[in-house]
Amino acid sequence: MREINVETITEAVRGLCIDANHKLSPDMEKALCDACDKEQAPLGKQILGQLQENLKIAGQDMIPICQDTGMAVFFVEVGQEVHFTGGSLTDAINEGVRRGYTEGFLRKSVVSDPLIRKNTGDNTPAVIHYNIVPGDKVTITIAPKGFGSENMSKVFMLKPADGEEGVKRAIISAVKDAGPNACPPMVVGVGIGGTFEKCAQMAKEALTRQIGQHSDISYIADMEKELLESINKTGIGPGGLGGTVTALAVNINTYPTHIAGLPVAVNICCHVNRHARVVL
Numbered sequence: 001m002r003e004i005n006v007e008t009i010t011e012a013v014r015g016l017c018i019d020a021n022h023k024l025s026p027d028m029e030k031a032l033c034d035a036c037d038k039e040q041a042p043l044g045k046q047i048l049g050q051l052q053e054n055l056k057i058a059g060q061d062m063i064p065i066c067q068d069t070g071m072a073v074f075f076v077e078v079g080q081e082v083h084f085t086g087g088s089l090t091d092a093i094n095e096g097v098r099r100g101y102t103e104g105f106l107r108k109s110v111v112s113d114p115l116i117r118k119n120t121g122d123n124t125p126a127v128i129h130y131n132i133v134p135g136d137k138v139t140i141t142i143a144p145k146g147f148g149s150e151n152m153s154k155v156f157m158l159k160p161a162d163g164e165e166g167v168k169r170a171i172i173s174a175v176k177d178a179g180p181n182a183c184p185p186m187v188v189g190v191g192i193g194g195t196f197e198k199c200a201q202m203a204k205e206a207l208t209r210q211i212g213q214h215s216d217i218s219y220i221a222d223m224e225k226e227l228l229e230s231i232n233k234t235g236i237g238p239g240g241l242g243g244t245v246t247a248l249a250v251n252i253n254t255y256p257t258h259i260a261g262l263p264v265a266v267n268i269c270c271h272v273n274r275h276a277r278v279v280l
Contacts, residue, residue, distance in 0.1 A: 002136040003083050004280060006092035009138070012278050013096025016142040017072060018104040020276040021064045024055050027211040028273050031248040035185055035238075044243025048185075051238070051271055065272050069106040070144030072097045072126040075205055079135035090128060093140075098122040109147075129201060141277045143208050149186065149270045152178035155200055158262040167192060167264050168227060174266035175231050175247070180240020183270035185248050187211070188231065191265040194255040202253035203267035208275045209251045217254065224250045238271075248273075 024032075032052060039045045058065040074093060084092075101108060101123040110124060111117040154177070156170040171190055178186070191202025214221035227250045237243025248271070257263060 001081055001083050002079075003085050004138065005086040006084050006089060007086060008280060009084075009089060009092040009140070010096040010099065012140060012280060013074075013093050013142070014100040014103070016140065016276050016278060017097055017100025017106065017144070020142050020144050020274045021066075021069045021104065021106050022058060022062055024065060024272060025275055028248075028271075029055070031211040032185075032271065035245045035248060039238065039243055039245045041237060041243035043241055044238040044245060047238040047241060047243075048245070055272075064106060065274070066146060066270070067107065068146035068148060069101070069109065069123075070146045070274065071110055071150075072101075072123060073143045073145050073204065074126055074128045075131070075141040075143070075208065076128060077131050077133045077137075077139040079137045080132050081134075081136040082138055093128055094124045094126055097124050097126045129205070138280045139277065140280070141208050141275060143204070143275045145204075146270060149178070149182040149268045152182045152268045153200075153203075154266045155196065156264040156266075157196065158264055160260070160262050162262060164223070167262070168223070168230075170264050171227055171250075171266055172230060172234075175236075175268065176234060178268050179236055182268045184236055184240055185238055185245045185271050187248050187269045187271075187273040188227070188250045189267040189269065190250065190252040191267075192252060192254045192263070193257040194263060195257070195261075196263055198255055199263040199265040200267070202255060203265040206251035206253045207267060207269045207273060208277075211249045211273075215252055215254075220252050220254060224252050 036048045108123045110120045112120050154174040189203040189206035191199035231247040236246040
C-alpha cells in the first residue's frame with residue numbers, strides 16, 4: 001500500500017489551476033495553428049491570428065488566456081493501492097483550487113447557492129469526478145470550464161429508433177444553436193449511452209482527450225471525422241463571424257445503455273479548451 005499525504009495533492013492541484021489558465025495545452029496550440037492554415041475566409045483567418053496573438057501575450061506576461069477562468073472541474077483516477085494521509089482527499093483538492101485561484105490572481109466565478117448567488121470568494125467548491133483504478137498512482141486532470149460555452153450544453157433523450165442518424169442530427173443542432181456563443185472554433189465533446197447523468201459526464205470528459213486522437217471504436221472514429229466535416233460546413237466560423245473552421249475536433253465517448261433509451265449529451269468548449277494533467 002502506497003501512502004500519499006494530501007498536502008501533495010493540494011500543491012499539485014494548485015499548480016494545475018495556474019498552468020491550465022495561463023498556458024494552452026500543446027495539442028490545442030497545434031490545433032489552432034493548423035486551423036490558421038486551413039481557414040479559407042480572410043476574416044476567419046484574421047480572427048484566428050488574433051487568438052494566437054492573445055495566447056502569446058498571455059504566455060509572456062503570465063496573464064489568463066481567457067478572462068473567464070472557469071469553474072474547476074476534475075477527473076481523478078485513484079489507484080486502489082493508494083492510502084491518503086493527513087486529511088480528506090476532496091478537501092485537499094478544494095484547498096488546491098483555493099490556493100491556485102487566489103495566488104494565481106484568477107477570477108473567482110463560483111457562487112455558494114445557485115439562487116441566492118453569493119460568491120464564495122475563492123472559486124471553490126470544485127466539481128470532482130472520481131474513478132477507482134488498479135495500481136498505486138493518482139492521475140488528476142483539470143478542465144476549468146467557462147460558462148459561455150458551458151451554457152450551450154445539451155442533453156437529448158433520444159429513442160433507440162432514432163439511431164445513428166438521429167444522434168448526428170442532435171449533435172449538429174446543438175452546435176448550430178450554440179453558434180457564436182461558444183467562442184468558436186470550438187471543441188465538441190459528446191457522450192452517447194449510459195443514463196441521463198452518465199452521458200453528460202462522458203461528454204465533459206471527452207473534451208480532455210488529445211486533439212486528433214480518435215475513439216478506439218472504428219465506427220465512432222468515423223462518426224467523429226464525419227461530424228467535424230459537417231460542423232465545419234455550417235459556416236459559423238471563428239468568432240461566429242463566418243468561415244470554414246467552426247470546430248477543431250469532435251470527441252465522442254460511449255457507454256452501454258438501457259434497451260429503451262439512447263441518451264446523448266453535447267458539451268461544447270471554446271477555442272482554448274483548457275485541460276492539464278498530472279500523475280502522482
